[in-house]
Amino acid sequence: MTRTPLLQVEHLTMRFGGLIAVNDISFTAYDREITAIIGPNGAGKTTVFNCLTGFYNAPVGRLRLTGARGEFLLERMDGFRIAQKGGVARTFQNIRLFPQMTVLENLIIAQHNTLMRASGYTAAGLFGLKSYRDAEREAVELARSWLDRLGLTAQADWEAGNLPYGSQRRLEIARAMCTKPVLLCLDEPAAGLNPRESGELRELLTEIRDRRRIGVLLIEHDMSVVMGISDHIVVLDYGRLIADGTPAEVRSDPAVIRAYLGEEDTDQIPPEVARNLRQGGRV
Amino acid sequence: MEYFLQQLINGVTLGAIYGLIAIGYTMVYGIIGMINFAHGEVYMIGAFISIITFIVLGLIGITFIPLALMVVLLSAMVFTAAYGWTIERVAYGPLRGSFRLAPLISAIGMSLFLQNYVQLVQGARVKPMQPVITGGFEFFQGSGFTVRLSYIQIIIVVLTIALMVGFTFLIQRTALGRAQRACEQDMGMAALVGIDVNRTISLTFVMGAMLAAVAGMMVTLYYGVIDFFIGFLAGVKAFTAAVLGGIGSLPGAMLGGLLIGLIEAFWSAYFSVEYKDVAVFVILVLTLIFKPTGLLGKPDIEKV
Numbered sequence: 001m002t003r004t005p006l007l008q009v010e011h012l013t014m015r016f017g018g019l020i021a022v023n024d025i026s027f028t029a030y031d032r033e034i035t036a037i038i039g040p041n042g043a044g045k046t047t048v049f050n051c052l053t054g055f056y057n058a059p060v061g062r063l064r065l066t067g068a069r070g071e072f073l074l075e076r077m078d079g080f081r082i083a084q085k086g087g088v089a090r091t092f093q094n095i096r097l098f099p100q101m102t103v104l105e106n107l108i109i110a111q112h113n114t115l116m117r118a119s120g121y122t123a124a125g126l127f128g129l130k131s132y133r134d135a136e137r138e139a140v141e142l143a144r145s146w147l148d149r150l151g152l153t154a155q156a157d158w159e160a161g162n163l164p165y166g167s168q169r170r171l172e173i174a175r176a177m178c179t180k181p182v183l184l185c186l187d188e189p190a191a192g193l194n195p196r197e198s199g200e201l202r203e204l205l206t207e208i209r210d211r212r213r214i215g216v217l218l219i220e221h222d223m224s225v226v227m228g229i230s231d232h233i234v235v236l237d238y239g240r241l242i243a244d245g246t247p248a249e250v251r252s253d254p255a256v257i258r259a260y261l262g263e264e265d266t267d268q269i270p271p272e273v274a275r276n277l278r279q280g281g282r283v
Numbered sequence: 284m285e286y287f288l289q290q291l292i293n294g295v296t297l298g299a300i301y302g303l304i305a306i307g308y309t310m311v312y313g314i315i316g317m318i319n320f321a322h323g324e325v326y327m328i329g330a331f332i333s334i335i336t337f338i339v340l341g342l343i344g345i346t347f348i349p350l351a352l353m354v355v356l357l358s359a360m361v362f363t364a365a366y367g368w369t370i371e372r373v374a375y376g377p378l379r380g381s382f383r384l385a386p387l388i389s390a391i392g393m394s395l396f397l398q399n400y401v402q403l404v405q406g407a408r409v410k411p412m413q414p415v416i417t418g419g420f421e422f423f424q425g426s427g428f429t430v431r432l433s434y435i436q437i438i439i440v441v442l443t444i445a446l447m448v449g450f451t452f453l454i455q456r457t458a459l460g461r462a463q464r465a466c467e468q469d470m471g472m473a474a475l476v477g478i479d480v481n482r483t484i485s486l487t488f489v490m491g492a493m494l495a496a497v498a499g500m501m502v503t504l505y506y507g508v509i510d511f512f513i514g515f516l517a518g519v520k521a522f523t524a525a526v527l528g529g530i531g532s533l534p535g536a537m538l539g540g541l542l543i544g545l546i547e548a549f550w551s552a553y554f555s556v557e558y559k560d561v562a563v564f565v566i567l568v569l570t571l572i573f574k575p576t577g578l579l580g581k582p583d584i585e586k587v
Binding site: 053054055078079080083084089090092096098099100101105108109110112113115116118119175179 | 457458459461462464465468469471472473474475476477478479480
């Protein structure tokens with residue numbers, strides 16, 4: 001299979017006053033692959049996501065997205081256009097559903113742009129024209145199919161904020177998928193999940209990659225998830241890129257081990273920790 | 284009994300007008316968390332545009348009343364909506380992301396500006412209008428007190444109910460309404476699912492202005508006199524209605540408007556006309572002290 005570049009990050013730099021959160025990072029994420037971004041806390045992973053999704057406007061660097069919807073320079077786009085035109089969807093470390101909307105509505109709101117167009121910018125929707133009702137029925141069908149997939153059908157009319165934690169995480173991924181993205185950015189989707197749930201998450205993510213055929217960008221600390229499903233791993237430390245390669249390459253990279261375990265202790269890594277790291281346990 | 288019934292009719296009519304204005308306050312508060320103090324002025328401008336349109340229609344000889352009413356309704360809604368949109372773009376949009384008080388101060392400035400602008404352009408004198416719709420039903424003619432239900436009161440109440448139903452439908456069922464509710468809960472996340480937050484906020488102002496314009500038109504028809512200052516008192520009372528119903532809640536604004544209208548009418552009838560405004564503002568004070576979330580407002584629950 002030939003690899004098609006989906007997102008090319010070039011020389012991305014982001015400063016906050018004197019702090020350089022992201023320092024001259026370049027990497028490429030490929031279409032239909034899971035690219036993991038890992039690194040210790042404060043390495044700049046979430047900052048990269050925030051630049052990608054328009055929360056920050058990176059002063060230096062280029063973010064070139066070449067998806068099914070065309071080519072876009074994300075650093076020049078407004079936040080909502082990145083989602084609307086470019087097709088980048090995202091989830092958060094601390095879940096950000098619309099807590100007072102129902103579970104189903106959370107998935108329908110993700111299809112806002114399709115519906116807004118179908119409703120003739122509200123007029124057709126207000127008078128209940130057929131074109132709008134059809135579009136709405138399709139939106140509900142897509143939403144229901146995701147609820148079925150996640151086993152949340154019974155809770156469709158709950159307020160999203162009342163769902164159990166693990167279900168909220170999965171619903172957030174489904175909502176991102178309902179925007180029909182070309183690139184899905186997931187910020188620690190496995191955080192707080194029990195082993196069974198994180199197993200389900202792995203299944204879901206590989207399914208998204210293989211069946212929905214889109215690119216996934218994944219920030220994650222749970223190495224069992226990262227090593228198990230990533231095609232490609234990018235390692236950040238103190239805002240710099242220290243490694244970039246396949247899971248096997250990254251796992252044995254001395255710079256990565258140093259970053260995780262500290263400079264001085266490299267010689268004295270307890271054997272069980274080193275083994276754990278190599279086999280993909282939680283660091 | 285007859286007297287009570289008459290006040291009930293008057294109160295409901297007044298309440299319908301307050302309710303329409305109150306929706307504008309409550310929606311804007313819901314979505315960006317600010318009180319749009321210029322909203323009363325938007326209503327006043329709606330009244331002026333109605334009277335101007337009536338005069339223009341009279342000049343060009345359109346005297347068929349139902350047609351004239353439709354034209355006035357549309358023109359008031361369209362032009363007032365343009366005002367609402369412009370006010371948001373000029374006075375509030377640039378301050379988004381600034382500290383909380385900034386747009387509030389800007390709103391007060393906007394309110395003063397609009398009052399003075401209308402005073403300069405239209406003059407300070409009261410603008411009278413000939414009654415367009417006259418007549419009505421009369422009940423209990425035999426007894427000492429005749430209860431009147433005029434056609435204009437019926438039109439006001441029916442139009443208000445129709446608008447409120449349509450509006451509730453818009454918020455609950457259309458893509459725009461859903462986007463508004465999403466922005467209300469989390470603007471950043473709304474942008475991430477592709478919602479144009481700025482446009483959604485602008486449209487919220489436009490919708491509030493349209494409803495206020497209808498209220499302005501109704502007042503012009505009902506009382507027959509307007510001046511550049513009517514926006515202030517009506518605005519503060521509609522704000523009271525929004526607070527009483529629970530600011531941020533749409534049904535609350537409707538209920539609050541109705542209650543304020545009834546309180547004002549009954550207070551005028553059984554206590555004193557001079558103190559009717561005092562009665563309304565005592566309600567505001569009491570609500571803020573004893574039930575700041577209002578009748579239908581949801582308390583802010585901080586989940587841990």
